[in-house]
Amino acid sequence: MTVKVAEHGPSKVPAVTLGFWIAKILATTLGETAGDTVSMSWLGETTAQAGQNGINGYLVGTGLFGLALALLVALQVRARTYRPALYWATIIASTTAGTTLADFADRSLGIGYAGGSLVLLVLVLGSLALWKLVEGRVSSTHVVSGRTELFYWMTITFSQTLGTALGDWAADDGGLGYLGGAALFGGAIAVVATLYFSTRVNRTALFWAAFILTRPLGATVGDFLDKPFSKGGLDLSRPVASLCLAVVLVAVVAIGARRGAEDAEQAAA
Known part of the structure; x- marks a missing residue:
């Protein structure tokens, strides 16, 4: 597929509002339950039946979701305007x-x-540093050119992966459990919000800090929903939990898109 890069025009990412963060948390929780559904419930069982220990389900799942992500990012780069359904599908991927x-x-x-979190933190910081070096600035709200958008999605993917590792680290090795981990990362997000409203700390830095922290929050909540009782979870069906989260996410995105359209009409008037 040939990617046509849009260099000028409106930003192709949504405004950072309360609705954005609600949708982000829902999307990250959905990503946890959907990822576990494929890599552990489906592919894990398949590889186990083939005489393996099932762990290769993670690698196969990464390949499948990575392919979907690459396709969606290409479509996102080709798009000329912000498209809510496409944007949030890419976030979920x-x-x-x-x-x-x-x-x-x-x-x-x-x-x-711990090792995985450290490696992924280096990748996130390296992505942001390269973005700054090439583009001259790192933006979270004004993403127009194809090159900027590729940096945007690369940083997002690394941050999502880092957030997953952090969530598992806190819940398992940290001994906090799923609810304890959710409380920890929810509190950290509250600190970032306080800094945003009460200080002049760089807004871009705060955005990416919050973006990273919403991922382990979603990861711990997702694990709490679908992990067995013996491990501190509610033992809900992963596919059912994923479907319920998807329905709520679609509703939140639809409401946000409608309000955005109304605001645009009022501004034009």
Whole structure:
């Protein structure tokens, strides 16, 4: 597929509002349950039946979700305006790919949650540094050119993967459990929000800090929903939990898109 790059025009990412963060948390939680559905419930069982230990489901799942992510990013770059359905589908793809990739790095490669988190943190910081070096600035709200958009989605994918590893680290190795991990990262997000409203700390830095932190929040909530009772979860069906989260996410995005259209009409009037 030939990617046509849009260099000028309106930003192709949504306004950063409360609705954006609600949708982001829902999308990351959905990414956790959907990623586990494929890599653990479906592919894990398939590889186990083939005489393996099932862990290769993480790698196969990463390949499948990575392919979907690449296709959606290409479509996103080709788009000339912000398209809510396409944007949030790409966010979900990056989240599910991040879930399976983090699990593969942490568990299959044997480097553990701490090692995986450290590697992924370096990748996030490296992506932001390269973005700054090439573009001259890092933006979270004005994404127009194809090159900027590629940096945007690369950073998002690394941050989603890092968030998954952090969530697992806090819940498992940290001994906090799923609800304890959710409380920890929810509190950290509250601190970032306080800094945003009460200080002049760089807004772009705060955006990416919040973006990273919403991922482990979603990861711990997602694990709480679908993990067995014996591990501190509610033992809900992964496909059912994923479907319910998807329905709520669609509703939130639709409401946000309608309000955005109304605001645009009022501004034009």
